Amino acid sequence: MTDWAAKARRGDDSAFAELAHACKEKLYRIAFAYLRNEADALEAVQETVCRAYQKIRKLKEPEHVLTWITRILLNYCADEVKRRSRSGIAPADYAAAAWDHPSDPDLQAAVRGLDPKYRQIVILMYFEGYTLTEIASLLDLPSGTVKTRLHKALQELRRHLGEGEDAHG
Known part of the structure; x- marks a missing residue:
């Protein structure tokens, strides 16, 4: 992952695609645990990948890319949970979105x-x-x-x- 991150930082889009592909399953599991439904978790991963792509050149240490991208996801999920609570949107029905x-x-x-x-x-x-x-x-x-x-x-x-x-x- 470190090699892909270093290459992506230098502007290699295919390396970023490989990096995103390697991280997506772990990111999805974390997002699902927070947001409790598949559609929201998938949206969180997609938004995280977009934000990471926009900021990849600011990544200081390619060896910590998984920590960096996970932090982006956690911030997105926390913001989403706050937004929902402010707007009165109830969390996903636990029965419909069983945490696996x-x-x-x-x-x-x-x-x-x-x-x-x-x-x-x-x-x-x-x-x-x-x-x-x-x-x-x-x-x-x-x-x-x-x-x-x-x-x-x-x-x-x-x-x-x-x-x-x-x-x-």
């Missing part, structure tokens, strides 16, 4: 019930495989803040799922 990562329906409900700032860290870490350092970079937060939010998220999940603190301590 955790197969346990109780876990799905628990993750969906988390505060968005906690949910995004859980999704990025446990369902997308990002490290705490990568998440801190993606969200432009100190790693200590990410660790604290993850700890609080896990406490909420345990509480929601009916497990006491001593079950994992």
Whole structure:
């Protein structure tokens, strides 16, 4: 991916197309987890790719292209969620747009019930495989803040799922 990013930065459109193709599945999963329906997730990925294409020459470190493009997606999704809440548009019906990562329906409900700032860290870490350092970079937060939010998220999940603190301590 780094080679494609470096070439795309120099104006190689076919390298950018390869880069976008390599990222699209991961971007879609993240967008779907946020927006909870296929059409909105696809639109988010398309908008992210367009924004990345427009700004690819500003990418400072090609080796961090996945982090950079994921941050663009996260910002788009956050803006979209805010726009919907301001305009009174309800989130997608959970039954119609089942989140496919955790197969346990109780876990799905628990993750969906988390505060968005906690949910995004859980999704990025446990369902997308990002490290705490990568998440801190993606969200432009100190790693200590990410660790604290993850700890609080896990406490909420345990509480929601009916497990006491001593079950994992």
